[in-house]
Amino acid sequence: MRRLFLILLVALLATTSFSVTSVPVQAQDDEAPLFVVVAHGGDKNPFWKVAVRGFMDGCEQLQVRCEWLSDPLDNIADMASYWETALEMNPAGIATTVPDPELIRDVVTKASELKIPVISINTPDPNRKTDKALPMIDFYIGTDDYLAGVNNAKRVLAQSKADGVTIKNAVCPLQEQGHAGLMARCQGVKDVFEPEKIPVETIDISYDVSASAEAIVTYLDEKPETNAIFLLGPSVISSFSLVIEEKGLKPGEMYAVGHDTSTEAYQLIQEGFLLQTVDQQPYLQGYMAIIWLYQISQYGMLPGQDVLTGPSPIDLNNVETVIELTAEGIR
Template identity: 30%
Template structure:
């Protein structure tokens, strides 16, 4: 039998136990608190569209955790980037109505999703936040967070850009209203400005984010209007590919760096078309989010703090090893 949620809360408070990352397969522990081999936990994981290489990798991690741990699991996501706020509101409401044992969710749009997360918590559903929502997860009653430190991601990008000689940069944000994207751009800008450079933000409407041609034209427009731009920082692997194409279209010598990974991004780093990528390791986010929920429901243990999955800087110096992993285990470090 699973320990009750009330007992789990008590156990977590009394033990202040850290996350255990081994020996956690379903049925592997025969103590009174462990789940029986015939009883499966039901967890709903609300995350991003798998059409995005980042979330394709995230889902692989979630799928692997569900298989390893014997969880009855549902991956709930939008089909694309259209109407994201109302779509995620509906997905979260639907998840709450199903009364799962736990919900794992990305807090992508706090104004809309935080009241719903609080609603789930009030209904007695344990909630774990992944990817977005680092700053507020405790305040809204969630029990854990795994993901990047977005400001640190931005700062790492800024440092890499400055080292490469950037003085006039652009940060391309394709997820307006998402705090993580804004904090990445802020961290990037802080480093560039501290080194004496300038930065401008280019916001791509979210509904256009999957239209490579529109993204390319928007970036090329900035490059044409300001030929002195020497660095473009993007916040997604597909946006990076469009940025590379935009520099060619505009005849610009601006360098491009990005967050997130795909096979195309890794090959572009190899070829020198892309300066760097900052990997927040979405596979780990997907896996650890499920793992935290599983261990809490079974044993009442929780991480003491946020679990950081990034930043991990990929450059020409280490890209070969990362690409080898992605070739051997397709999609683990980002889909093609």
């Protein structure tokens, strides 16, 4: 046990500087503690597949029993039912995403009453540190979506000023309405652009790549002065690829930045259509979830602050390295 604790301590020090899917990890010891992640995305989603990989790797390292409960792709509405399943397992700890706190308030309250440690990953409780906060440990593992939006907005401003171009209008297509993290990304953009008197508009789209591309094209036709676009995730980046074809855009004509990773994002960066995409390193979110749940449940230890896994910009300077890590399932 001492050797295992030392291995974990090294891992922690190295990382803190910076239908339903059920993915089980079975320990050699059937009496090993059980830990559960309840999320709004699963291993059929390219983004969440990497987070699940990190979670499983951490579980195997610790030799504990683990379950990842979620929709195979993306689903916020059914999270309460996944939570009910988690509670029936009587786990030693639960990590959860919180895209909509009211949907899971009752079940998180029940976990608190049962003395089950609960932490947030990927998407924090937007009401944390207020009287509306969920009754869970005030500890979050993931990116800071607001800072990610700020980072992208500053990159667009810096590049446009270097090019001698004025940003006249910006658009922030929102693929999942009511998602606190996505709205925080847009808010970061707005707070950077407002002092520059640059309007930023939000339009509702969806995860349907083709339909979303059509909606963006329609918006650009109606607002031809728009020369900056903020793509809030891989599906929107895919939609933007179709927009490029439909509108006949040339590299650098539209100041575009993205969030998260995908093959298309890397290609658009290499081709000059995307200035950068801001990664939140989902592998670390899954991995650190089990590492810290184990520490909390077994030793009562918590870090002194949140563990931020992003924002981590990917651009022409490092995209080749990230492509290699993506092939290994780590980025």
